[in-house]
Amino acid sequence: xxxxxxxxxxxxxxxxxxxxxxxxxxxxxxxxxxxxxxxxxxxxxxxxxxxxxxxxxxxxxxxxxxxxxxxxxxxxxxxxxxxxxxxxxxxxxxxxxxxxxxxxxxxxxxxxxxxxxxxxxxxxxxxxxxxxxxxxxxxxxxxxxxxxxxxxxxxxxxxxxxxxxxxxxxxxxxxxxxxxxxxxxxxxxxxxxxxxxxxxxxxxxxxxxxxxxxxxxxxxxxxxxxxxxxxxxxxxxxxxxxxxxxxxxxxxxxxxxxxxxxxxxxxxxxxxxxxxxxxxxxxxxxxxxxxxxxxxxxxxxxxxxxxxxxxxxxxxxxxxxxxxxxxxxxxxxxxxxxxxxxxxxxxxxxxxxxxxxxxxxxxxxxxxxxxxxxxxxxxxx
Ligand code: ZN
Numbered sequence: 001x002x003x004x005x006x007x008x009x010x011x012x013x014x015x016x017x018x019x020x021x022x023x024x025x026x027x028x029x030x031x032x033x034x035x036x037x038x039x040x041x042x043x044x045x046x047x048x049x050x051x052x053x054x055x056x057x058x059x060x061x062x063x064x065x066x067x068x069x070x071x072x073x074x075x076x077x078x079x080x081x082x083x084x085x086x087x088x089x090x091x092x093x094x095x096x097x098x099x100x101x102x103x104x105x106x107x108x109x110x111x112x113x114x115x116x117x118x119x120x121x122x123x124x125x126x127x128x129x130x131x132x133x134x135x136x137x138x139x140x141x142x143x144x145x146x147x148x149x150x151x152x153x154x155x156x157x158x159x160x161x162x163x164x165x166x167x168x169x170x171x172x173x174x175x176x177x178x179x180x181x182x183x184x185x186x187x188x189x190x191x192x193x194x195x196x197x198x199x200x201x202x203x204x205x206x207x208x209x210x211x212x213x214x215x216x217x218x219x220x221x222x223x224x225x226x227x228x229x230x231x232x233x234x235x236x237x238x239x240x241x242x243x244x245x246x247x248x249x250x251x252x253x254x255x256x257x258x259x260x261x262x263x264x265x266x267x268x269x270x271x272x273x274x275x276x277x278x279x280x281x282x283x284x285x286x287x288x289x290x291x292x293x294x295x296x297x298x299x300x301x302x303x304x305x306x307x308x309x310x311x312x313x314x315x316x317x318x319x320x321x322x323x324x325x326x327x328x329x330x331x332x333x334x335x336x337x338x339x340x341x342x343x344x345x346x347x348x349x350x351x352x353x354x355x356x357x358x359x360x361x362x363x364x365x366x367x368x369x370x371x372x373x374x375x376x377x378x379x380x381x
Contacts, residue, residue, distance in 0.1 A: 014072055018345035021071040023352045026236065026267045033073040038230045039064060041122065042222060042239035042247065043079040046106035047091040050113045052289040052318055053240060053274040053281050059307045060271045061238045062119040066378055067351050078124035080225045081107055084205055084215060093203065113291045116300035118380040126225040128216065132207045134224040135216040138258055139196045147257035151187040153199035153212045159192035160253050166244040176245050194250055196220040219250035227255055237265035241315065244270045272315040289318050301381045302327040308357045308379055330381060333364060337376055342369030351378060
């Protein structure tokens with residue numbers, strides 16, 4: 001029997017040679033994996049089709065889960081659905097649909113796209129809709145500790161003085177605020193305060209609350225969902241780089257104020273923005289690269305490899321050539337995997353070093369055999 005050494009009381013454990021979960025580094029800082037890895041990924045607002053920028057975030061989250069599980073680290077992943085949001089309500093109104101109907105359809109298509117990229121369904125998929133009670137409780141808690149105040153049915157969160165702006169200066173931070181539709185013309189005491197609960201108009205979804213009929217705002221929805229599934233903190237908070245500020249900064253500040261536990265997130269996985277001709281993809285500029293269109297004539301694995309074959313924090317430019325190169329690389333990796341020899345350890349070591357996929361792939365091509373098979377398996381190609 002493996003591991004039984006001829007003496008009573010000695011038991012078998014999985015192999016402990018080579019790179020270990022305790023070696024893991026994320027965002028330049030050690031994050032020894034121990035106990036349960038709690039990963040909260042900021043999910044979609046289901047009002048539009050998935051583009052390459054969304055897909056990048058979810059593929060990187062999925063890789064982190066894949067690596068942790070390979071190293072036998074228990075992982076609980078959560079990816080929310082923000083199905084109560086003013087942009088969703090507005091999009092539904094434009095097409096004369098009910099917002100819940102639009103959300104359900106978009107969510108279905110999103111999940112189909114994710115399957116084609118081999119992104120596993122997270123263990124937990126909280127929806128804003130099902131967490132209104134928790135938003136009200138959280139808002140109540142913030143009022144009790146003086147971190148929020150009410151003005152005419154709107155509850156505002158008082159931005160802390162040490163709010164993490166993720167390196168943005170005041171002007172850049174204000175521009176980021178404006179990009180997500182936050183405007184300081186509604187009675188808030190300070191320009192950096194944000195609404196938690198807003199009174200609903202006739203066309204808006206509405207729930208009863210101690211402050212009247214209304215609906216939650218975006219940041220507090222994610223705060224409430226994260227606190228409901230994970231409690232006061234998470235190990236990794238993932239999302240696109242544009243979510244760092246204001247969304248994740250406020251999500252963290254809201255929870256830290258309510259729970260007293262700091263930091264809310266031990267590490268942040270802010271995936272670099274996917275650009276087209278140097279510009280961020282946006283519906284308004286008409287430069288969206290839709291996953292559906294790419295999947296029409298490319299293998300999902302090639303798209304996944306294109307998204308992963310870089311440092312996760314870097315912004316990069318999508319071009320059709322990048323996808324052609326990834327398709328070619330995938331063919332070479334598969335050929336290399338058919339060979340013998342190779343060592344999985346160097347692949348694991350590269351991935352443990354801040355998810356360094358380019359190095360892992362270089363090792364896989366160089367050594368072939370087991371190294372290439374390991375890379376294909378962990379990267380789910
Ligand atoms: Zn979020």
